Amino acid sequence: GDSVTQMEGPVTLSEEAFLTINCTYTATGYPSLFWYVQYPGEGLQLLLKATKADDKGSNKGFEATYRKETTSFHLEKGSVQVSDSAVYFCALRTPSGNTPLVFGKGTRLSVIA
């Protein structure tokens, strides 16, 4: 079945450091790919998405590129802030009917000043 694999956390970075959170997927067909963010005590918010190969999703300084050849969708940010501390989820959704989002296990990011 469809699945998403994320790098294990937690990830701890100093402010202004470069962030990469790896995400790879297994899916039939051509899924849409998403990154969601969950701040402490809150629900999940859509951070960015890409719906076809080579698309780049971006938002709030975060970027991820849909790489079909490596089945990856790694999340990057050039300079993290303390306010970026959260749990990040990679997810996919395949185009067959009302398929649910399939999530990775989440990666907790802590940014220290």
Added chain:
Amino acid sequence: DTAVSQTPKYLVTQMGNDKSIKCEQNLGHDTMYWYKQDSKKFLKIMFSYNNKELIINETVPNRFSPKSPDKAHLNLHINSLELGDSAVYFCASSQGLHDYGYTFGSGTRLTVV
């Protein structure tokens, strides 16, 4: 205006009790979902409804029964609560198309004692 609202936000109850969690969305979406998030932050789909019809029912104990009186509401009723039901339950909605992500509620933290 809250797009997807869940009530209650916190629920503490004793083993064996029956409880309900309510969810409403004002986005005009056709599809609604319930996800369970365990203590390790792993998100697992439980149910999905499209236009009031059940379309996904994962391997969830039959003590859990979803009810959708209309496409803007999806409630979750749980009978005979067990300790292992303690988790955060998230409601979400979507357009029903695969290239759209979900809009999540802020979650209901259920604690069974």
